[in-house]
C-alpha cells in the first residue's frame with residue numbers, strides 16, 4: 001500500500017444509499033476462503049471482529065459456520081441490511097460506527113476480518129487498531145474479490161461504453177485472462193497490503209491465497225452490481241442512468257448477461 005495513501009471520504013460513504021442494490025448485485029466470497037480463514041484462525045470459541053461488514057456478504061458465511069462476530073459498519077442503511085441478513089444468527093452483534101470510532105471495551109478477538117474494506121480505513125491508524133484488537137497470535141484476514149470478463153468481444157464492446165462515459169476501473173474493464181497466479185496482481189483495484197503488513201513488524205506468518213470461480217450475472221443483477229459501486233454512485237443520477245442503460249444494451253446484444261472469472265484473494269497474518 002502506497003505511503004501517503006489518501007482515503008476518498010466521499011466515495012467511502014456512498015454505499016448505504018444503494019444498500020439493497022449492493023446486496024442484490026455484489027458477489028460474495030468463495031466458501032473455500034471462509035474455510036481457509038477459519039482453519040488459520042483456529043478460534044476455538046473466541047469471537048471475531050469484522051470491519052466494514054456492509055450487508056454481510058462475508059459475515060453470513062462465517063456466522064453460518066458458528067462464528068460469533070462483532071461487526072463494525074458505519075452506514076446505518078448497510079447495517080440495517082446486515083441485521084436482516086444475519087437475523088438467524090444470534091452470535092452476530094452490529095455496531096454502527098467507523099472502525100476509527102469503535103470502542104473495543106477492553107476486549108480482544110481471535111480474528112479480525114476486513115472484506116473489501118481495508119482500503120477504506122485510515123492508513124495511519126488501521127494497523128494499530130487491528131493489532132490492539134487481537135489476542136497475541138490472533139489472525140488478520142483481508143480479502144477482495146476482483147473479477148474479469150471471460151469474453152474478449154464483450155470486454156471490447158463494454159470498454160467503448162466506459163470510454164464514452166469517462167468511466168475507468170469498472171469490473172468489466174479487465175479480461176479474466178489478465179489475472180495470473182498471484183493474489184493481489186490486480187489492475188485498477190486498491191493496493192494489495194502484503195508489504196504494508198510485512199513492513200509493520202507486528203504481524204507474522206503471512207500467507208496469501210487465490211480462489212477462482214466462474215460467475216454469471218444476468219443483465220439486471222450486473223446493473224445492480226455496477227450501480228452499487230462507488231465509481232458509479234458518485235456520478236450525477238442522469239449520467240449514471242445513461243451509462244447503465246448503454247451497458248445494458250451491450251449485455252443484451254451479447255446474450256443477456258456477463259460471465260466473469262471471479263476471484264477471492266486472501267491475505268492472512270498473525271499478531272505477534
Ligand SMILES: C[S@@+](CC[C@H](N)C(=O)[O-])C[C@H]1O[C@@H](n2cnc3c(N)ncnc32)[C@H](O)[C@@H]1O
Nearest residue numbers: 012015052053054057075098099115116117120
Ligand atoms: C465495499 S464495502 C464492503 C462490505 C462488505 N465487507 C462486503 O464484502 O461486501 C465497504 C464497507 O466499508 C464500510 N466503511 C467505509 N469506511 C469505513 C470505516 N472507516 N470503518 C469501517 N467501515 C467502513 C462502508 O460503509 C462499506 O459498508
